[in-house]
Amino acid sequence: MSAVPVIEVRGLRKTYGERVVLDDVSLTVGVGDVVCLIGSSGSGKSTLLRCLDLLEQIDDGVIELDGREISDPLVDPREVRRSIGMVFQAYNLFPHLSVLDNCTLAPRKVHGRSRSEAEATARDLLVRFGLGEHVDQHPDRLSGGQQQRAALVRALCTSPRLLLLDEITAALDPELVGEVLDIVRELAYGGTTMVLATHEMAFAREVATRVCFLDGGRIVESGPPDQVLFDPEHQRTREFLRRVLPQ
Amino acid sequence: MSALWEPSPRERERRQVRARLTRRRVAQGSIATLVVVGGIAAAVLLSPGWPRVRATFFDSFHARESLPAIVDGFWINVKMFLIAEPIILVLGLAIAVARSSRSPLLVPLRGLAIVYTDVVRGIPTLLLVFLFAFGMPELGLAGLPDGAFFWATVALVVSYSAYVAEVFRSGIESVHPSQWLSAEALALSRGQALRHVVVPQAVRRVVPPLLNDFVSLQKDTALVASVSIFDALFTARDYANYNFNYTPYVVVACFFVAMTVPLARLCDALAARIARRERAGAR
Ligand SMILES: Nc1ncnc2c1ncn2[C@@H]1O[C@H](COP(=O)(O)OP(=O)(O)OP(=O)(O)O)[C@@H](O)[C@H]1O
Ligand SMILES: [Mg+2]
Numbered sequence: 001m002s003a004v005p006v007i008e009v010r011g012l013r014k015t016y017g018e019r020v021v022l023d024d025v026s027l028t029v030g031v032g033d034v035v036c037l038i039g040s041s042g043s044g045k046s047t048l049l050r051c052l053d054l055l056e057q058i059d060d061g062v063i064e065l066d067g068r069e070i071s072d073p074l075v076d077p078r079e080v081r082r083s084i085g086m087v088f089q090a091y092n093l094f095p096h097l098s099v100l101d102n103c104t105l106a107p108r109k110v111h112g113r114s115r116s117e118a119e120a121t122a123r124d125l126l127v128r129f130g131l132g133e134h135v136d137q138h139p140d141r142l143s144g145g146q147q148q149r150a151a152l153v154r155a156l157c158t159s160p161r162l163l164l165l166d167e168i169t170a171a172l173d174p175e176l177v178g179e180v181l182d183i184v185r186e187l188a189y190g191g192t193t194m195v196l197a198t199h200e201m202a203f204a205r206e207v208a209t210r211v212c213f214l215d216g217g218r219i220v221e222s223g224p225p226d227q228v229l230f231d232p233e234h235q236r237t238r239e240f241l242r243r244v245l246p247q
Numbered sequence: 248m249s250a251l252w253e254p255s256p257r258e259r260e261r262r263q264v265r266a267r268l269t270r271r272r273v274a275q276g277s278i279a280t281l282v283v284v285g286g287i288a289a290a291v292l293l294s295p296g297w298p299r300v301r302a303t304f305f306d307s308f309h310a311r312e313s314l315p316a317i318v319d320g321f322w323i324n325v326k327m328f329l330i331a332e333p334i335i336l337v338l339g340l341a342i343a344v345a346r347s348s349r350s351p352l353l354v355p356l357r358g359l360a361i362v363y364t365d366v367v368r369g370i371p372t373l374l375l376v377f378l379f380a381f382g383m384p385e386l387g388l389a390g391l392p393d394g395a396f397f398w399a400t401v402a403l404v405v406s407y408s409a410y411v412a413e414v415f416r417s418g419i420e421s422v423h424p425s426q427w428l429s430a431e432a433l434a435l436s437r438g439q440a441l442r443h444v445v446v447p448q449a450v451r452r453v454v455p456p457l458l459n460d461f462v463s464l465q466k467d468t469a470l471v472a473s474v475s476i477f478d479a480l481f482t483a484r485d486y487a488n489y490n491f492n493y494t495p496y497v498v499v500a501c502f503f504v505a506m507t508v509p510l511a512r513l514c515d516a517l518a519a520r521i522a523r524r525e526r527a528g529a530r
Pocket of ligand 2: 045046089
């Protein structure tokens with residue numbers, strides 16, 4: 001365990017109008033941790049990830065990245081996001097750019113890499129993710145799973161310190177889930193710290209160092225996957241798992 | 248649960264910082280505005296020719312003298328705009344929909360719509376006004392009024408409906424194909440998909456360019472001065488020619504600005520409201 005966690009969240013609160021979407025959420029993510037957020041639809045997983053990327057203004061609490069408070073209004077969010085990669089539930093690829101250009105946009109414009117350098121990195125990753133033949137196509141031509149992998153590559157191209165993945169396997173067939181799982185595991189061994197929201201319990205069990213169960217905007221239970229998934233302490237967790245885990 | 252919540256000291260501090268940042272941005276904006284506006288004002292007021300310009304363009308006596316006639320004339324511009332605009336919107340949308348229809352029965356209509364937009368947009372609006380206001384009454388069409396006001400309005404409607412149709416059409420084409428797909432998957436007909444799915448999205452998207460055309464139309468109502476209709480511009484020219492003073496032109500300009508600015512703000516507010524409602528959390 002390293003001394004300073006990559007992400008530390010304390011007492012996070014987020015509301016949309018009257019609606020409390022995240023309530024007193026606390027979370028610590030150490031270097032190399034893979035934290036899986038599970039919970040039913042609408043429990044606030046995506047919102048939590050967006051808050052971590054400073055895409056939402058929070059209503060209370062503190063978020064620290066490498067020991068520095070990033071929820072401070074004086075912090076430039078763009079500088080924070082340079083070191084964080086995010087993949088959205090709905091891919092959000094830029095439809096007017098080819099897959100390769102989607103992947104080289106940020107490295108070139110934000111990180112100042114040369115076109116050839118950025119393209120070499122992107123091509124490399126795209127081939128590794130099985131997208132070698134789609135490099136020059138536009139995202140609309142790709143299948144859902146291919147788009148999701150392209151979105152993952154786009155996030156990886158800037159070598160982020162922290163990856164936030166929002167249900168990236170939701171659109172993939174079982175074979176591809178395994179493939180992405182391999183890549184995510186590989187990334188984890190390579191030292192990439194990750195927070196991911198998922199409905200895939202097997203996936204969570206496989207890659208997570210810690211699982212957090214969200215319910216109604218609160219983290220009800222959190223711990224090692226085997227404990228949370230197979231020996232949960234809370235009634236709510238048990239009910240949820242009974243619904244989602246095959247008997 | 249949420250009733251008990253009190254912002255933490257850190258959050259309170261953060262709100263103060265945010266408020267301070269907002270105040271600073273407002274102050275920066277105000278100072279920048281003052282400097283720019285003040286600079287321009289100083290450059291104009293200190294220029295050597297300013298006293299003469301003020302006497303011929305900004306004379307308060309002539310402004311007051313010409314005002315009542317200009318108000319009467321301006322009412323004609325307003326009336327023309329209010330009559331023409333709704334007709335243009337309906338006609339423009341109809342042409343755009345006709346152009347994007349795929350029904351074989353509507354093929355002749357489609358061809359007509361294409362020819363209409365191409366030809367009409369190619370003719371200067373002023374020329375259309377001449378053609379309609381001088382030419383149409385000569386035809387002596389039964390049942391139609393032959394006043395210059397009527398035909399000048401028709402000319403504006405013809406001209407602007409072609410532009411507005413193209414705006415609507417680009418809006419319709421900018422709606423993502425997946426929207427057509429999901430509408431078709433719900434077994435909606437093409438017409439229903441247009442009516443309930445595509446056109447509503449397209450209309451929202453084209454509000455700013457439509458506004459642009461509205462403002463342009465408001466100003467182009469002044470073109471009818473060239474066919475001797477006593478609108479605001481004609482009245483002002485009349486006055487200016489008799490009194491050798493151009494102040495009435497400035498007065499007319501103020502009237503037009505006063506009419507367009509509130510409309511622009513209203514449309515901005517509407518667009519912002521739609522965006523807030525539909526785009527929130529769309530990530
Ligand atoms: N922009 C918004 N405005 C208002 N309410 C919102 C907004 N975005 C999200 N919500 C609400 O916040 C709650 C949490 O949403 P969130 O997307 O985080 O859920 P989730 O856990 O990711 O669900 P899923 O598993 O379906 O992706 C939901 O009840 C949703 O209705
Ligand atoms: Mg979600």
